[in-house]
Amino acid sequence: MENGMLEQFTGFIYPNEYFLQWELLIVLYPYITGLVAGAFILASLERVFQVKVLWPVYRLALLSALAFMIVAPLPLLSHLGHPERSLEMFLTPHTTSAMAMFGFVYAWYLAVILLLEVWFDYRREIVVWSQETKGPLRYLYKLLTLGATDISEAALKFDDRAGRVITILGIPSAFLLHGYVGFIFGSVKANPWWSSVLMPVVFLFSAIVSGMAMVMLIYMVTSWVRWKPIDMACLNKLGEFVLYALIVDFALEFLDFLHRLYEAEESIHILSQLITDRLFISLVVLQVLMGGLVPMIGLVAARFGRLPDEMRRMIYFLVALLIQVGIFSMRWNVVVGGQMFSKSLRGLTVYKVHLFGLEGLFFTMGLLLLPVVILYVLMKLLPPWIDGHAGRELPAPSH
């Protein structure tokens, strides 16, 4: 394999650059945290910004964010050379390291924001289920009440207020979570492909796009599986928000590209070679064309065109799928692309995905499926469906 790879290298690379350091797992990590941030921001649109039409996907978005969040640190952990030492990042964090802050940002977001919000939102139902459910599940619900079984009017009012406050806190937290992931890359001055002040912002908006599109997908698929009608007003609104976020994301990335091209620094030659020789498919075709322009046209047509609902649903579904491909490609282009040229700026390396092993394709796909399994369990445990209820008022009478 080595000889085969050597032949594909072009120009000169430093000897230590032969192996890529961050592979598929590190592509997965920003992709998954992006889904968390995006799904959460969608939920907060309903909760804080009172976009009531999104109510059918509110709880779904929260549970999706939670499911992906649980999986988010796994790719990082599996990638470490010494995972058994990972706790050192919490116990003896190095304060100048952006990466050392991961544990704290993650713990804050998972424990303080997501879990609390889900708990406050579901507390009334959990209390009811802990009384009505039979079998061992009853004890689980009892445990989940954390002893707070008061569902009087005043208590529910408090739940609602607490939920709102947490969501308001959650929006900057979601921004922090994913902006921070962008900062990890954007602050590496040694790497001209990464080093950009726009990186955190680009990561944030691509996160919003991918998270919202993912909730869209999950909503459509779960509705189909459960043979329930899809709320078209909700889906249209969702499509609209995805479109706006996509436009901002696209504009920011275009600005970044234009800025680099116009400044034409020392690295411009190797970076243009990188795009044309190594990233053409994943950047130009998958990210820009299939993951950006085509979904934009599709969303405009489905949202504002005069089309039958069946057609709209089909377009939304395809668009949401394409967006996932596009955003995953974007993560790939950043993480892998940033390591495919030499820091001597004189050559390009090669990366071939392995099938097996911790950095392999199968393990990565397993990690991608894991949130789906977790989401399934969460849906069984805390059903997010509001069939038959027209709005927040019905399932939570105190509101």
Place this chain on the structure above:
Amino acid sequence: MSLDHEDVGCPGDPAPADAAGREGAIAPEMDRRQFFDLCKQALPASLTLLAAGLPIKLANAETSAPAANAAAPEPRLASYAMAIDIEKCIGCGRCAAACKAENKVPDSPHYVRTWVERYVVPKEGETMVDSPNAGIDGFPDLPAVDTLKTFFAPKLCNHCANPPCVQVCPVGATFQTRDGVVLVDEDYCVGCRYCIQACPYGARYLHPEKQVADKCTFCYHRITKGLLPACVEVCPTQARVFGDLNSRSSPIQRVLRFNPIMSLKAELNTRPKVFYANADQEIR
């Protein structure tokens, strides 16, 4: 029994004695029992005073100690650095081979702590660079181009004064010693490889067996014993000169003084402590 007021209280604790003296509470005819009773009564007060006085005493001790030792000279810390004279390097690769042997660097050509690059600048077109097996086995024949100039450039960790690798390490496993050498604590490194990404010089790699970041240490185990780094020791032309920037008599001072000097990627503000003498701008 006659007691002078200065004798009451513990030795070395003048405060209670002073207080007791001012009160004048001690009768000259005091018997032993009365004396102990008085001591019992004074105990809380003297303990409080003692507790309040102790930190002051300690603080005084701390501030006065350096003043007392001011006459003794502080041991002067070195600031280790290397200078590489491009005009002197013949590209023999002995430095890279010695480094591998001295530091048990993995045998593969894709893990190196130091390497030698060959630059071929043609009269027209792009400069060609190569470093087959870090230059250990020599270099192939020159490419058939109309050559303007050729030279060799040995590379290693720059032991930056402002090291990005140290900045990004999430656990502080990579650090700067007080004598200016950047090292990795292999018992602490988690193997996240952020430092490898942050290094602009490609000086770091992930050790395939230890699964920790690894790189040049300036042969810290040797220089702290007064020896030279292995690569400097074996260099047949003294292209590599090692020394202490804080010592005026160090051989590195002469190289820095009498040659035009540059450091690599200076625009990144890493402030390298590997200096290149008579180097071409093509080196990066």
